[in-house]
Amino acid sequence: MGQSFSANSAGDPLVPDWSAVTLPDAWPDRLDYSSPGQIARLVFSAARSRRPLVDLPADLPGGNAIPRYILQEFHNLPNGNYSKSITRGYVTWFDRVMLGSMQRARTAVAQRLGHLDSILDIGCAGGHMAQAVLDAGASDVWGLDPSPYLLQHAAARYPRVKFVQGIAEDTGFRDGRFDAVTACFVMHEIPPRYLDASLAELRRVIRPGGVLAVIEPSPEQITEPLSRLLLRHGWRGLYFGLLARRMHEPFVRAWQQQHVASKLAEFGFRLDEDRDELPIRQILATRLADD
Numbered sequence: 001m002g003q004s005f006s007a008n009s010a011g012d013p014l015v016p017d018w019s020a021v022t023l024p025d026a027w028p029d030r031l032d033y034s035s036p037g038q039i040a041r042l043v044f045s046a047a048r049s050r051r052p053l054v055d056l057p058a059d060l061p062g063g064n065a066i067p068r069y070i071l072q073e074f075h076n077l078p079n080g081n082y083s084k085s086i087t088r089g090y091v092t093w094f095d096r097v098m099l100g101s102m103q104r105a106r107t108a109v110a111q112r113l114g115h116l117d118s119i120l121d122i123g124c125a126g127g128h129m130a131q132a133v134l135d136a137g138a139s140d141v142w143g144l145d146p147s148p149y150l151l152q153h154a155a156a157r158y159p160r161v162k163f164v165q166g167i168a169e170d171t172g173f174r175d176g177r178f179d180a181v182t183a184c185f186v187m188h189e190i191p192p193r194y195l196d197a198s199l200a201e202l203r204r205v206i207r208p209g210g211v212l213a214v215i216e217p218s219p220e221q222i223t224e225p226l227s228r229l230l231l232r233h234g235w236r237g238l239y240f241g242l243l244a245r246r247m248h249e250p251f252v253r254a255w256q257q258q259h260v261a262s263k264l265a266e267f268g269f270r271l272d273e274d275r276d277e278l279p280i281r282q283i284l285a286t287r288l289a290d291d
């Protein structure tokens with residue numbers, strides 16, 4: 001992961017020139033998109049309910065350090081976040097499928113953090129959250145994600161953000177390095193055991209008094225019956241309820257069962273805000289000083 005690149009003198013991981021990194025083709029990249037049979041393979045792969053683990057190309061940079069739990073076909077994406085072609089579509093289509101709500105939530109959170117300088121966005125995917133905090137005024141902005149395919153797309157689109165490969169539970173940064181960490185639609189992809197390790201690591205890299213900002217799907221999309229979502233929120237409620245039920249999210253229920261205030265307190269954070277407006281839940285917490 002981050003360790004595959006040497007550290008700079010400030011102790012930060014070195015930022016690769018992603019435009020010069022050659023990534024291996026994964027199986028969706030090797031399909032012939034003019035062949036009906038191969039398109040059918042892709043459609044079948046996206047539609048099936050039992051989902052295999054991602055098939056990582058053997059020579060993927062940092063591939064050996066990616067924990068197995070991450071290698072899921074989240075959101076029914078063929079080979080998950082690990083191909084050039086599917087991730088290219090994902091970084092654009094995710095926001096469209098969410099009907100603009102992601103962009104609005106990222107901007108709202110970014111405006112709360114824009115007075116801060118150094119911000120790490122974990123699970124940055126296409127880099128939209130990192131760019132939002134940069135646009136809001138932060139100047140030292142990093143994006144971290146285990147998938148080099150996503151990082152390559154992010155770096156091409158947002159050249160002022162520093163993108164590095166890594167995971168929330170082992171970021172590769174020094175203690176107290178950041179004023180804030182953002183995590184947009186990431187926590188529900190991390191199973192409970194690794195969630196604890198991630199929160200411990202985020203506490204380590206956020207300075208005392210710094211902020212942890214989390215954006216997550218509204219729990220009611222899954223916990224409430226579709227009829228109630230329709231009554232409460234109209235067609236948007238129905239749409240997001242159906243979407244949440246259709247997406248492969250193996251750890252989302254475990255995340256939603258967490259008592260967020262207690263979990264944050266366990267890792268030395270104070271919950272300041274927990275706002276839920278379908279389809280987005282927004283959580284802000286302060287990293288408390290060490291005793």
Ligand SMILES: C[S@@+](CC[C@H](N)C(=O)[O-])C[C@H]1O[C@@H](n2cnc3c(N)ncnc32)[C@H](O)[C@@H]1O
Nearest residue numbers: 123124125129145146147167168184185186189
């Ligand atoms: C739903 S996407 C996030 C979208 C993105 N933050 C945005 O605002 O559009 C979840 C991301 O979390 C990443 N991820 C999953 N497990 C992770 C972990 N343990 N540490 C860091 N990133 C992780 C995935 O690679 C994926 O890019």
